Amino acid sequence: MQDEQKTEEESQPAQENQAIRFVILGIPYSIRPTEELTAADIDVLVTYVKNRVESYTQKGYDHTRIPMLVAFDIANELRELQQFYELPINRAIDKLKIVLEPE
Secondary structure, eight states: OTGGGOOHHHHSOOOTTOOEEEEETTEEEEEOOOSSSOHHHHHHHHHHHHHHHHHHHHTTOOTTTHHHHHHHHHHHHHHHHHHHHHHHHHHHHHHHHHHHSOO
16 A cells, blocks of 8 residues: 555656756755766766765764865876876877887
């Protein structure tokens, strides 16, 4: 019987461009999916950010500072990944230049 008492929202299939709604640190947000950023992508990113926020919350950081700390943390992670992947790519490009340059 309880299964039959779903809310109207739960029983309707999610529309393709329906905004994804979520709350972080008590602030509501909504993001509308696009071709480049699907609803599934948004769900993954929201979970990722919420986990980062929660880690700073558990450490006792001030809630007004947490968004900036999380932003820097994620930006640093991106920078490290770029450095990790750019070095081998740049080396490969340099080797190709040597091989492809006319003598």
